[in-house]
Amino acid sequence: MIGDISRNPVDIRTLRVDQVGSLACPPELRNAFAAFDLGHMTAEDLERIKDAAVVATLRKQDQIGFPVVTDGELRRRNWQDSFAGAVTGFDVPDRVSYDLVRDLGVSTKPLARAEQDFAAAGPAILTRRPVRERLRLTRNVPLKEFEFAKCHTSSTLKATILSPDRIVQRYDHENSRGIYKDKDAFLADVIAINREIIRGLVEAGCRYIQVDAPGYTAYVDEISLNRMRARGEDPEANLRRSINAENAMIEGFPGVTFGIHVCRGNARTRDPATGKLVAQFHREGHYDAIAERLFTSLNHHRWLLEYDSDRAGGFEPLRFMPKGRVAVLGLVSTKANEIESLDFLRQRVEIASRFIDLSQLALSPQCGFGGSWAENVEIDEQWKKFERMMEAARLIWN
Numbered sequence: 001m002i003g004d005i006s007r008n009p010v011d012i013r014t015l016r017v018d019q020v021g022s023l024a025c026p027p028e029l030r031n032a033f034a035a036f037d038l039g040h041m042t043a044e045d046l047e048r049i050k051d052a053a054v055v056a057t058l059r060k061q062d063q064i065g066f067p068v069v070t071d072g073e074l075r076r077r078n079w080q081d082s083f084a085g086a087v088t089g090f091d092v093p094d095r096v097s098y099d100l101v102r103d104l105g106v107s108t109k110p111l112a113r114a115e116q117d118f119a120a121a122g123p124a125i126l127t128r129r130p131v132r133e134r135l136r137l138t139r140n141v142p143l144k145e146f147e148f149a150k151c152h153t154s155s156t157l158k159a160t161i162l163s164p165d166r167i168v169q170r171y172d173h174e175n176s177r178g179i180y181k182d183k184d185a186f187l188a189d190v191i192a193i194n195r196e197i198i199r200g201l202v203e204a205g206c207r208y209i210q211v212d213a214p215g216y217t218a219y220v221d222e223i224s225l226n227r228m229r230a231r232g233e234d235p236e237a238n239l240r241r242s243i244n245a246e247n248a249m250i251e252g253f254p255g256v257t258f259g260i261h262v263c264r265g266n267a268r269t270r271d272p273a274t275g276k277l278v279a280q281f282h283r284e285g286h287y288d289a290i291a292e293r294l295f296t297s298l299n300h301h302r303w304l305l306e307y308d309s310d311r312a313g314g315f316e317p318l319r320f321m322p323k324g325r326v327a328v329l330g331l332v333s334t335k336a337n338e339i340e341s342l343d344f345l346r347q348r349v350e351i352a353s354r355f356i357d358l359s360q361l362a363l364s365p366q367c368g369f370g371g372s373w374a375e376n377v378e379i380d381e382q383w384k385k386f387e388r389m390m391e392a393a394r395l396i397w398n
Contacts, residue, residue, distance in 0.1 A: 022368025023072030220285030286313025
């Protein structure tokens with residue numbers, strides 16, 4: 001039985017500010033993960049440090065009055081662990097590295113494409129892995145995170161899960177045919193597992209669930225498209241399959257707001273000359289080629305879209321956003337130390353409102369502030385960016 005979640009303290013679907021979910025990892029937690037990896041810290045001690053980090057970040061979000069909060073995904077080694085850490089069945093080594101630069105080959109060149117070695121024997125989803133048995137849910141990671149966090153905040157709490165599209169893109173189906181005859185069979189289990197994860201969240205009182213779906217920009221990125229074709233895949237069939245899986249996953253949860261986050265990767269590094277944070281990326285390509293298809297076919301209520309660089313293109317594709325849906329403009333960069341000005345944010349929203357009604361717009365960071373253990377904006381800069389978004393929302397939407 002799904003709990004009664006119809007009485008929302010805030011109208012989630014029309015919030016004017018939002019966040020993607022992951023937040024900058026505090027140094028003490030980063031050090032604790034490193035110590036644990038070296039065998040210098042017990043799992044129990046690591047959990048206590050995680051607890052403290054989550055409580056502190058929730059309190060800060062409440063302090064600045066941000067209307068939707070998360071636990072910062074601070075318990076996860078990688079944001080994709082919402083699924084990878086919840087299931088068994090993937091063929092991964094007993095101990096895997098999450099060090100993107102040292103062990104997974106990510107470039108540190110500024111303003112460049114930065115992708116890890118997808119064929120490495122790394123964690124599931126982070127790298128492209130086959131399965132050794134059918135997938136099975138053994139631990140509802142987002143639910144465990146939500147249950148702890150809701151004890152430490154009275155604000156609207158968002159949970160984040162992983163899109164079927166990303167999961168199937170990081171699934172080595174060529175070497176898994178002994179388990180799943182095709183991608184449709186694999187996705188049927190993925191949908192069932194994600195629905196079980198969602199059901200647990202809803203029964204625990206979660207009313208806002210964000211689906212992280214960076215994989216959709218693969219369908220506008222020539223390198224990614226060529227990789228699909230080289231594996232004998234039809235990109236159009238892949239996209240159609242993913243859209244159907246996404247809708248099947250979120251169907252039938254009344255009273256729940258579903259958001260979807262689409263971006264081109266959150267990689268960043270340091271400029272060796274200045275020491276400042278500098279952007280990298282995983283994919284290139286404007287929304288134009290997929291916007292009408294995605295916006296009109298997927299049934300999510302809020303669309304958190306990357307718009308902090310020229311790689312995203314212009315706002316023209318927003319004209320395809322159906323009435324009743326909200327386009328959350330990711331104008332605030334998680335890849336730069338500078339705090340965006342009020343004038344910049346106001347002007348960008350004004351331009352976007354030429355293609356979609358102002359009442360269908362909102363503001364957010366372009367991606368999460370976490371997700372890169374080595375290189376993040378400073379934590380105080382992160383909170384200043386949150387406060388600036390709130391200032392801008394008051395200015396723009398009164």
